[in-house]
Amino acid sequence: MSIFIDENTRLVVQGITGRDGSFHTRQMMEYGTEVVAGVTPGKGGQRFEDRVPIFDTVEQAVRETGANTSAIYVPPPFAANAMFEAADAGVDFIVCITEGVPVLDMTRVRPFILEKGARLLGPNCPGLLSAGKSKVGIIPGNITQPGPVGLVSRSGTLTYEVVYKLKGAGIGTTTCVGIGGDPINGTSFIDCLAAFEADPETRAVVIIGEIGGSDEQDAARYVSENLSKPVVGFIAGQTAPPGRRMGHAGAIISGSAGTAEEKIQAFQDNGIGVAKRPLDVVGLVQDVL
Amino acid sequence: MNIHEYQARDILSAHGVPVPDGEVATTADEAERIARRLGGKVVIKAQVHAGGRGKAGGVKLADTPQEAREHAGRILGMEIKGLPVLRVLVAPAEDIASEAYVGIIVDRASKAPVFMVSREGGVDIEEVAATNPNAIRRQPVDPRYGLLPHQAYSLATSLYDDVRQQRAAAKILQQLYAAFVDSGASLAEINPLVTTPDGEVKALDAKINIDENELFRKPEVEALRDPSAEAPSEVAAREAGLTFIKLEGDVGCCVNGAGLAMATMDLVKYYGGDPANFLDIGGSSNPEKVVNALRIITSDPGVRVILFNIFGGITRCDDVANGIVTATRQINIDVPIVIRLTGTNEELAVQILEQAGFSAMTDMDEAVKRAVHLAKGEGK
Numbered sequence: 001m002s003i004f005i006d007e008n009t010r011l012v013v014q015g016i017t018g019r020d021g022s023f024h025t026r027q028m029m030e031y032g033t034e035v036v037a038g039v040t041p042g043k044g045g046q047r048f049e050d051r052v053p054i055f056d057t058v059e060q061a062v063r064e065t066g067a068n069t070s071a072i073y074v075p076p077p078f079a080a081n082a083m084f085e086a087a088d089a090g091v092d093f094i095v096c097i098t099e100g101v102p103v104l105d106m107t108r109v110r111p112f113i114l115e116k117g118a119r120l121l122g123p124n125c126p127g128l129l130s131a132g133k134s135k136v137g138i139i140p141g142n143i144t145q146p147g148p149v150g151l152v153s154r155s156g157t158l159t160y161e162v163v164y165k166l167k168g169a170g171i172g173t174t175t176c177v178g179i180g181g182d183p184i185n186g187t188s189f190i191d192c193l194a195a196f197e198a199d200p201e202t203r204a205v206v207i208i209g210e211i212g213g214s215d216e217q218d219a220a221r222y223v224s225e226n227l228s229k230p231v232v233g234f235i236a237g238q239t240a241p242p243g244r245r246m247g248h249a250g251a252i253i254s255g256s257a258g259t260a261e262e263k264i265q266a267f268q269d270n271g272i273g274v275a276k277r278p279l280d281v282v283g284l285v286q287d288v289l
Numbered sequence: 290m291n292i293h294e295y296q297a298r299d300i301l302s303a304h305g306v307p308v309p310d311g312e313v314a315t316t317a318d319e320a321e322r323i324a325r326r327l328g329g330k331v332v333i334k335a336q337v338h339a340g341g342r343g344k345a346g347g348v349k350l351a352d353t354p355q356e357a358r359e360h361a362g363r364i365l366g367m368e369i370k371g372l373p374v375l376r377v378l379v380a381p382a383e384d385i386a387s388e389a390y391v392g393i394i395v396d397r398a399s400k401a402p403v404f405m406v407s408r409e410g411g412v413d414i415e416e417v418a419a420t421n422p423n424a425i426r427r428q429p430v431d432p433r434y435g436l437l438p439h440q441a442y443s444l445a446t447s448l449y450d451d452v453r454q455q456r457a458a459a460k461i462l463q464q465l466y467a468a469f470v471d472s473g474a475s476l477a478e479i480n481p482l483v484t485t486p487d488g489e490v491k492a493l494d495a496k497i498n499i500d501e502n503e504l505f506r507k508p509e510v511e512a513l514r515d516p517s518a519e520a521p522s523e524v525a526a527r528e529a530g531l532t533f534i535k536l537e538g539d540v541g542c543c544v545n546g547a548g549l550a551m552a553t554m555d556l557v558k559y560y561g562g563d564p565a566n567f568l569d570i571g572g573s574s575n576p577e578k579v580v581n582a583l584r585i586i587t588s589d590p591g592v593r594v595i596l597f598n599i600f601g602g603i604t605r606c607d608d609v610a611n612g613i614v615t616a617t618r619q620i621n622i623d624v625p626i627v628i629r630l631t632g633t634n635e636e637l638a639v640q641i642l643e644q645a646g647f648s649a650m651t652d653m654d655e656a657v658k659r660a661v662h663l664a665k666g667e668g669k
Contacts, residue, residue: 020603077505099572102502103395103475107432110400126602138572140602140632155548156572157600160632161653164600181547183397183475210548213397236551239558240567241536277559278552279654 002130002175003150003195003202004093004119005069009134012037012058012067012091014074014082016048020097021073024138025052028071031141033134037061058082058089071127071136072096079123080105087116094186095136096122106184113186120186126156126178139176147172149285150196152189153208154181154215158236161278162208169282171289174202181210189219197227204230204288206281207272211237212258217266224270230288233267234275235260290499291338292513295378297495301479304468306461308492311380320361323379324354330382333360338518339370340413347374350382375517383493385483389448390414391462392478393469395500396429402469404428404436404462406444410481436466449484457490458482472510473503522585529581531570538563539593539664541586541624543579545570545604553598553657560654562661565592572603579612580619587622594625596660598653601632610638614645625663629656 011028015021016038025048029035037055038048044056055061058070070086072079072095079098086094094113101123113120121128127137132146138156144163151173153159159178166173177192179185189207196202205227209216216235223231238260267274273288275281295313302308310327313336314320324331335347342348347369351357361377368374388411396403407425409417417424426447430436438459445458461482469477476498483493504511516524526533532547536554540562544550547569554564566586570578586595599609609630616622629650630638642649650656 024603076502100502100505102473102506103500104402104432104470104473104503107395107401111431111433138603143632153548155546157544157546157602157604158548158552160600160602161549161552164631183395184400208548210551215397218398234552236548236555238555239564240551240554241534277556277654 001199001201002133003192003199004121004128004175004177005130005134005136007133009069009136010034010036010065010067011136012039012061012065012070014039014058014070014072014086016040016052016054016073017043018073022048024073027141028135031135033136036065036067058085058091062089062091067091069093069136070095072098072123074098076100076102080109083109083120084112087113087118092118094118094120095125095127096120096186097125097127097137098122099124101182103183106182110184110186121177122180122182122185124182125180125185126159128175128177130175131173137178139178143167144176145172147174148201148203148289149173149206150192150199150202150204151176151206151208152192152196153178154210155208155236158208158278162206162234162281165279165282166285169286171282171285174199183213189215190222193219193222193227193231197229202229204232204285206285207231207233209233209235209263211235211240211260211263214258216263220266220270220272223272231272232275232281232284232288233272234278234281235263235267290501290504290514291518292497292499293336293338293376293515293518294334294495295336295376296513297477297497298492300468300472300497301465301492301495304464304471306464306468306479306492307490308495309380309383311378313376314361314379315365315376317358317362317365320377320379321354321358324351324357327379327381331357332380332382333357333364334378334380335364335367335369335374336376336378337369337372337374339372342369345369371520372518383483383491384486385481385493386486387484388481389483390417390478390480391448391458391465391482392476392480393430393466394476399429402430402432404430404444406448406462408448410483414478414480430466435470436463438463448482451488453488454484454490461490461492468497472497473500473507474498475500522588525581526568526585529585530578531568531582531585533585534567535589536564536566537591538565539591540660541565541589541592541595542598543568543570543582543586543595544598545572545600549598549600553596553653556654556657557596557661560658560661562657562664565589570604576608576612576615579609580616583613583616583622584620587620587624592624594627594660594663595622596656597626597628597630598656599630599632601630601634605634606630606632606638607634607641610641613647614641617645627656627660627663629653
């Protein structure tokens with residue numbers, strides 16, 4: 001099995017005719033993702049690559065094709081509306097790749113999507129990949145293979161690095177999820193941990209965090225209270241200068257700075273093995289499998 | 290994006306928040322003229338994007354216009370945390386009866402804008418949060434309704450006992466919220482919010498941080514940017530669409546993705562080296578971006594080796610390779626370059642690099658080790 005997407009995923013791509021949207025749609029189709037529709041206002045009636053029907057609205061796409069998942073590649077000024085539109089059209093799972101969405105837009109989008117009963121991943125995320133079944137987003141398809149590890153991360157390329165090293169050691173994944181680094185996003189570490197716990201094929205979980213905020217600390221507590229499966233972690237940013245990347249905001253609210261040391265400590269206190277280097281994730285995973 | 294105190298004051302004032310009179314000066318002469326116009330005692334405040342201005346000597350009281358001129362002359366031209374002070378704010382020195390803190394931020398944990406208010410103002414709010422968290426009242430805001438009147442009033446009652454001051458503060462909180470939303474801020478704070486001996490409530494100091502992602506739709510806010518208040522290398526990086534933070538070491542790093550960039554810096558440290566910078570060339574890189582990145586890295590005389598760490602996904606390795614080749618033709622680079630790339634179009638990239646006389650590695654740890662060795666002048 002896998003989490004959030006699998007062979008039953010029917011994808012509509014919002015922004016399918018754009019530069020990034022078209023490139024990655026081709027990649028997703030090549031991987032085996034069932035892309036059933038595209039949306040670009042004004043281009044309804046055309047086809048993408050002579051195959052995928054394009055619609056003017058998500059509502060039409062869902063009605064005509066039964067799409068249940070959406071991938072959003074539209075530019076930042078239109079991203080909030082694209083998320084609203086997908087949720088309104090009844091899409092269950094919305095993956096927003098777009099980077100640069102204003103955070104105040106997200107304060108409105110998030111509650112709207114929750115009220116519709118849908119799930120949002122991102123924005124500003126690489127999407128997710130269920131090995132051998134389906135990928136939605138921009139994660140390269142060849143860097144992993146089916147296997148027993150679930151992986152959740154706040155970063156993109158660092159995730160690729162880790163799953164690629166796991167593959168090098170012959171270890172594959174169920175699903176790799178990049179939740180994105182924006183302050184307000186749809187799916188949290190905890191949402192993914194809960195889904196991996198419920199997935200019978202996932203036998204171990206890797207969590208990759210970075211400095212800033214307290215999401216990793218919350219996730220660590222959740223692991224010790226709710227997970228029966230072993231969890232391995234890595235935190236990026238141990239040498240980052242304080243006060244530069246993370247805003248004032250997280251620091252004030254939590255009364256703490258969200259440093260790497262603090263997060264590593266939280267992982268260790270809650271039974272999560274912490275890798276010193278990305279490479280060390282491999283050994284830790286081998287130990288727990 | 291950071292803006293100056295005087296700019297934040299202007300935004301608050303435009304939304305109706307009472308702020309004291311005051312003007313910005315760029316010379317000692319101007320400061321004297323403003324002090325004369327204001328009359329009485331004035332305060333001279335350095336306008337710079339750094340905390341701890343007071344401790345650094347960037348805030349001074351002056352009894353006379355002559356003294357204002359002297360202080361301004363000294364503060365203009367000083368550096369605070371490496372940033373030159375090019376402007377001072379000259380404002381009347383207020384008599385203060387009490388100092389409170391009010392602020393609003395976008396909070397990761399509540400996934401919403403959250404107000405924080407405290408009777409303990411005028412000090413570092415992080416200090417209060419750490420030592421006496423109960424002294425801070427919080428109120429999340431549903432952005433669909435804004436700060437509701439009863440929420441504003443309830444916050445105000447925790448700040449003041451006097452009903453007149455409570456009403457004044459409630460109004461200021463709603464004006465602060467409007468300023469926060471209109472300017473596309475991630476943080477807006479008034480610290481201190483003071484009362485004067487005759488009972489008035491005023492914003493004595495203001496700070497607003499702007500969400501960079503808002504700027505495409507707020508040209509009037511973008512216009513407030515002051516590049517002279519930022520490190521030149523960071524300005525150049527931003528204009529080239531790169532994220533760059535200068536550090537103290539000698540291994541220049543050029544990486545795609547923030548997480549991998551941080552992990553690369555960490556690994557440099559792990560193998561005994563010292564990173565010279567954080568640099569994320571982002572996704573969808575084109576060769577021009579790589580040329581700009583190399584220009585910025587090599588402008589730091591402390592750099593002794595340049596390390597590329599690229600995991601191609603949306604970034605194509607051949608784009609990066611072309612950028613490296615172009616850059617080395619355009620700029621004179623006299624330090625060794627270690628290149629690690631893997632992922633999208635890796636084979637093509639290796640071909641391009643080898644034809645130009647470079648070699649490429651595929652393993653991150655090996656590449657970092659090699660860069661650290663070269664920085665120390667060991668091996669070849």
